[in-house]
Amino acid sequence: MTLPKGLAGVVVDQTKISSTKNAILTYAGYRIEDLASAPFEEVVYLLWYGRLPAAEDLHTFTRTLVGHMTLPDETLRLMNEIAKEPQHPMSILRTTVSLLGTTNNVKRDDPPTILGKMLTAIAAIIRIRDGKPLLRAQPDWSVAKNFLYLFSGNTPTDDQAAMFNTVMVLHAEHEFNASTFTARVVASTQSDYYSCLTAAVCALKGPLHGGANERVFNMLETIRAQELAPAEYLKQELAAGHKVMGFGHRIYKNGDPRAKILRGIAEKLADQTGNQDYYDLQATLADFMLKNKHLHPNVDYYTALIYHCLGLDKATFTMLFAACRTAGWLAHILEQQREGCLIRPSSEYVGPTNQHYLENRRHQNDTQQDHIQFG
Numbered sequence: 516m517t518l519p520k521g522l523a524g525v526v527v528d529q530t531k532i533s534s535t536k537n538a539i540l541t542y543a544g545y546r547i548e549d550l551a552s553a554p555f556e557e558v559v560y561l562l563w564y565g566r567l568p569a570a571e572d573l574h575t576f577t578r579t580l581v582g583h584m585t586l587p588d589e590t591l592r593l594m595n596e597i598a599k600e601p602q603h604p605m606s607i608l609r610t611t612v613s614l615l616g617t618t619n620n621v622k623r624d625d626p627p628t629i630l631g632k633m634l635t636a637i638a639a640i641i642r643i644r645d646g647k648p649l650l651r652a653q654p655d656w657s658v659a660k661n662f663l664y665l666f667s668g669n670t671p672t673d674d675q676a677a678m679f680n681t682v683m684v685l686h687a688e689h690e691f692n693a694s695t696f697t698a699r700v701v702a703s704t705q706s707d708y709y710s711c712l713t714a715a716v717c718a719l720k721g722p723l724h725g726g727a728n729e730r731v732f733n734m735l736e737t738i739r740a741q742e743l744a745p746a747e748y749l750k751q752e753l754a755a756g757h758k759v760m761g762f763g764h765r766i767y768k769n770g771d772p773r774a775k776i777l778r779g780i781a782e783k784l785a786d787q788t789g790n791q792d793y794y795d796l797q798a799t800l801a802d803f804m805l806k807n808k809h810l811h812p813n814v815d816y817y818t819a820l821i822y823h824c825l826g827l828d829k830a831t832f833t834m835l836f837a838a839c840r841t842a843g844w845l846a847h848i849l850e851q852q853r854e855g856c857l858i859r860p861s862s863e864y865v866g867p868t869n870q871h872y873l874e875n876r877r878h879q880n881d882t883q884q885d886h887i888q889f890g
């Protein structure tokens with residue numbers, strides 16, 4: 516029996532949350548291109564409840580989410596210790612999400628509370644690492660504007676808040692990707708929200724998934740710092756059998772619809788912040804990869820430059836992905852809880868059969884004796 520590698524193309528369950536069918540990304544039936552400028556809160560509501568909120572409900576939901584963008588003092592005290600450790604921010608986040616599940620009342624925290632805490636915790640990790648004071652969410656601002664403010668310390672303009680809102684919407688959800696599927700497996704055992712989210716963060720951290728955005732920026736910095744010719748660099752990487760970070764996708768073989776939108780944002784922000792050289796380099800690399808490998812940029816490619824333009828250290832890029840994706844992870848945990856069925860697939864055993872323990876053990880002992888005597 517030939518099995519699909521890495522479950523590629525295998526439909527493991529049904530979902531009403533999002534679809535990538537025919538390489539068209541929809542959240543609850545709405546195309547991502549249409550949702551890109553919708554408020555993040557409205558998209559979260561759509562993902563969790565399967566419908567758009569009435570204006571009144573959206574207002575209340577937004578105020579609720581923003582109201583939860585705070586952390587208990589005890590959590591912050593412990594986070595201060597954890598975030599000072601010299602380890603990767605995604606490792607700090609992994610420990611922090613686990614901490615959120617121990618210092619708070621795990622059973623009482625509902626999805627809006629958890630999303631608010633996750634955003635606040637991620638902003639706090641960034642600030643603590645930079646040795647900067649923590650800030651308070653502004654009750655009248657949107658979630659995107661608040662989050663941007665909490666980690667950057669700058670009051671975003673309307674234009675900046677709108678661009679960042681789009682980035683959050685585009686990262687919010689992507690059906691059965693590796694981290695979401697991980698969260699669903701944990702949820703299927705009837706474990707708690709924070710355990711599901713901790714596991715999801717662990718899966719997102721890897722360079723083949725969310726961890727690619729940091730590596731994309733590494734590549735850009737290397738090429739510029741060493742004044743390498745972009746085509747030569749890529750030829751060498753490919754000849755060495757290395758994956759070029761930010762390119763390729765399990766589902767989208769002809770381009771990731773999110774990357775197209777993100778490219779425009781990256782270009783605009785690069786222009787506003789004096790990072791045109793990085794944008795030009797990205798465009799050159801993308802042209803080469805398309806012409807020579809038929810590989811398109813994925814969601815992590817232009818995001819790397821966007822986050823750099825926002826003043827972030829590259830090691831924190833994947834945490835921003837985690838912040839936005841918490842919305843989708845929670846939607847899937849809720850759906851999995853409703854489903855109520857344990858995820859436990861089967862495997863095909865391909866190891867040796869009919870082994871005889873006592874005979875083999877005796878044989879091993881004899882061989883060992885021979886070695887001792889003659890070796």
Ligand SMILES: CC(=O)SCCNC(=O)CCNC(=O)[C@H](O)C(C)(C)COP(=O)(O)OP(=O)(O)OC[C@H]1O[C@@H](n2cnc3c(N)ncnc32)[C@H](O)[C@@H]1OP(=O)(O)O
Nearest residue numbers: 722723724725727757758759760761762763764765813815
């Ligand atoms: C949010 C996200 O998770 S988006 C993805 C983020 N990850 C990255 O950017 C890491 C770089 N990309 C990759 O490693 C891959 O494209 C993945 C893991 C995303 C998708 O992998 P798969 O669907 O398994 O594609 P697969 O690995 O089968 O690729 C098909 C062919 O394209 C090649 N290929 C795919 N992506 C790349 C890449 N980025 N660089 C070089 N070659 C690549 C593979 O080597 C393979 O070639 P082969 O047929 O000669 O062996």
Ligand SMILES: O=C([O-])CC(=O)C(=O)O
Nearest residue numbers: 688689691692693765814
């Ligand atoms: O779907 C995937 O495999 C990865 C991805 O793009 C995402 O999680 O946004």
